Amino acid sequence: MIKIRVENLFVKFGEYQALKGVSFEVKAGDFIGIIGPNGAGKTTLLKVIIGEIKDYTGKVEVYGKMGYQPQLNTVNREFPMDVFTYILLPVYVKNRRFTRKERERALDMLKRVGLEDKAYSLVGDLSGGELQRASLARALLSDADILLLDEPDSGVDEMGKNTFYELLYDVKKERDLTIVMVSHDIGLVFKECSTIMCLNKTLHCHAPTEKISPDKLKEMFGQFDLWIRADKHYEVEHRERSI
C-alpha cells in the first residue's frame, strides 16, 4: 500500500531552484532515511509533503495522517510556553480548544517519552534531547500513521540517541507507522532504515539499505560535511566544498 507518492516535484525560492524533478513512493511500513548535504532541500521536501510549502510544481499524494517533527533549529524556544501546551498546540490550532481527554492523552504521551516531570517546564529550559522527545510526542498525539522527522537526533547526546531510537522503534511497531526521517548520520541511517534516499536537489539514489554501500555514499557526498558513525564515537568529516 502506497502512503506517499511524489512525482516530478520542483520547488523554487525566487530564482533559486531548491528541488528538481524529485519522484518517489513510500510504502506502508517503510522506514526511509533521507541523507544529503546542508542546503540539499531535505527540509523543503518534508515541508512540501506536510503541506507547509504550497508553491511547487509536480504531484504530491499522501494517504494517511501525518505527524511532523520539525528540525530543532526551526523551533522557537524563546516563546514562553510550557511543554504541555507545546505538544497540544497542533490540536488547539485545529479545534480552538483541548478536551479533557486530549489533555489526558497529552500527559500519557509525555510519560511515554519520559517527560512527565517536565510537563510544566518552559520549552526554553529543555535540553536538546528533551525538546526532541517533546516534539516526537507532539507528532504522535495526532494519531499519525505517517511520521515525518527532520533530523530528530540533532542536539541529542549519545545516550539520548539510543533512548530516542528505542522509543521510535517501539512506537513504530505498536502503531504500524511509516516513517520518513532526515538525518546527517549515515551510519545511523544504515543501521535503522529500510530504504535510503540520497537527495541533493535531485534524487541521486533511492534503494533498499542493503543495496547501497556506505563507501559509495561517502564517494558521492564526500565533498560535503557528513556525520559518519564510527564504532562508539562520532567523526565529522570536513572537506572543502568543491562545487
Ligand SMILES: Nc1ncnc2c1ncn2[C@@H]1O[C@H](COP(=O)(O)OP(=O)(O)O)[C@@H](O)[C@H]1O
Ligand atoms: N523560505 C525560503 N526562502 C528562500 N530560500 C529558502 C527557503 N527555505 C529554504 N531555502 C533555501 O533552499 C535550500 C534548501 O533548504 P533546506 O530544504 O532547508 O535544505 P536542507 O534541509 O537539506 O539543509 C537552501 O539553500 C535554503 O537556503
Ligand SMILES: [Mg+2]
Ligand atoms: Mg534541513
